[in-house]
Amino acid sequence: MDKAFKTPPKTSTLLTDINKLPQIFKDLVGKEFKLTGKTRTDGANLRKLIANQLLTNGLPEGALEGEYEIVPPKKKGVPKMVREFIDSYIITSRTSYNLQVWNRIPNCKTILVKYESGDSLKCDDIRYVLVKVDVENSIVESIFILTADYIEANFGKFGKPTIKHQLLISNKVRKQIYSSLDKILSFPDSRKLSYLVTDHYEKPEDYMAKEASVNSLYSINLLIELVAKKLIGKKLDNNTTKNRGQALERMVLDLLGYEMNEDENLAGNFPDIPNQLLEVKVQDTQTVDLGKFSPEKEELVSPENNLTTFDVRYLIALTNPATDIIEGIILAPGEKLGELFTYVSDVSYKCQRSIPMSFFDTYKGQCVVNP
Template structure:
């Protein structure tokens, strides 16, 4: 495959539309395709075939080096045909087809490519080209162009293995925070939470471990004033990572005026401070361990208020690893973290979605887009 396909388009708006892709791929239906029996070889051959077809037409203008950033480390989760933001898949035989997507949650809004212009390409922007092979006749039977949103709505959510999630905060963003006037990167509360918060401080009425209640949740703006601004320059008095996290959590509780009768007994669940929907993290390397829950994927945390991982507020203290002094703060609802930072895993993983084979068979002889 031509190396030009490894370079992103100059802008998401320059990607070839799905309708035009459909027209360009039509001649491949009925074309010979001989399976080798080796999945990697067959996948590579199909990718090269589709790329060579696309190369017969003007490709989107290439991005200039330095004007974009591939966000995931080692380019994990980036589609193979980057220029058109496409991943290709071979469908053969059987009762169902198991669509496997590696190292990204397909329907999530996690950043994959970030442009200097502020434009972004996310996981849910990747286009799938699903190619059905007539095994007996050794020909391409049909091509289905599908979006992640369509697949989820048509067949259900992708399954996801349990993995250790991390948030990657680049040196560039860290330095940008340090250079800002207040040394705080701040985002407002989620729209849903904005109807449940209070904007005037009153001493806590409940224990920090009690479930959050409507109109008793401090706004994130108040938390910025009461906590974040006062933490800049604070030295965390602990060594081990876990102890440092607990030390910071205690300091946050103190600033919020929560009584701690036993300084050793903290909540230990998610979020760290349930009464304020606040998760507290310490970060002195590039990665932040997120634990059991990750705001990369929306999950309900409090059923009564329908609070999800997108609504939980994250306070991430950026510390100097040598001095343990907090030099910057990130204060954000979970839904905004993926707009600026990248979610990564400590291992390769795959998300899977089973699709009935008759879905492909009823489109034999065609190239279709998100078919009904």
């Protein structure tokens, strides 16, 4: 994407009128757009497509250095295309679309860009460009330019911010794991949990979402034999990070002996497999998304046995981003993660709003603004 988009317009009034954007983007409807299954790659490709259309139309004059200030630290919450204050999203076919907005409360007056003149651009100035993709035919099916105010008025308010904690695993550590004999980095269970686990395997009788019970928890040593060693070399579905994470979770449940139907829902809470106090993660970049809970800070997760985030076992599958093959495994209690890796110092969060797919289907083949 052209570097000009990293600079805001000279004034807020120079943003292209939102009602003119459909005319600029309409030629993208029907254009080829192939999804790779990699969320970041697909997002970057879409931004490039949109940016090229805006460039063709002509960008508003940009602000000069010293005329403005990006207010949030590390530009968190600032839209990717600052020059036109646009963020873009890809929609595929489901029953509904879950719009996730990171590091800002969408429909609020919080200042993101502050000008020396006293002018500003705020959260509620951002234009949301939602692009519906026909996956089967690999084309742009329709385009929606929406404001946060329109979204809330028609579909309800955005949910309260969901906190997202992150962990960084360096390439150096990955290489050390790949070069090791078994390609597994593991540490024993926490001292507290070591009195509750077993090294002897018996097929689980409890439902996987049921809270862990004493002496039915498999030790990390046993998990290495049952799961970790068998995951090396396995290929995950080439899809979004979320779907690959669910695919890994189902693989782990199968290896542990839990019986589940293909269409049966996963637990969807923390940890991923409560019955084994096991959190499962996929990592193909340096960042691991830890979700709502982080073992950086000790928090109670199992009151019955007084177990905390320090006791939860983390199974992190290190995948090759080009092949989706698992090339290494990290298996350690939460208390060890901070000793091995780096926590992101400032927490990210997201606000979400579900939009029914029927809304998008109504305007198939069109490019519309706040319809």
